[in-house]
Amino acid sequence: MRFIVGREFDAERARYALRHACEDCVFFVAETGRCANGYPNAMHRDAAFAPEAPGDGTFCKDFELL
Numbered sequence: 001m002r003f004i005v006g007r008e009f010d011a012e013r014a015r016y017a018l019r020h021a022c023e024d025c026v027f028f029v030a031e032t033g034r035c036a037n038g039y040p041n042a043m044h045r046d047a048a049f050a051p052e053a054p055g056d057g058t059f060c061k062d063f064e065l066l
Contacts, residue, residue: 005057021046
């Protein structure tokens with residue numbers, strides 16, 4: 001799912017303590033920074049959702065909260 005990363009998203013992320021990035025997923029392998037299922041994850045990592053990151057965000061279809 002794609003969406004616009006902006007002030008509204010940042011406010012909701014803080015307000016509801018949303019967890020959606022690879023670093024919060026059971027399939028994230030911290031030692032390698034990769035997805036255990038082999039999916040490319042650069043667009044799903046925490047840094048991709050930073051306020052200074054350009055454009056839109058992408059949620060991973062395989063995300064499972066820790």
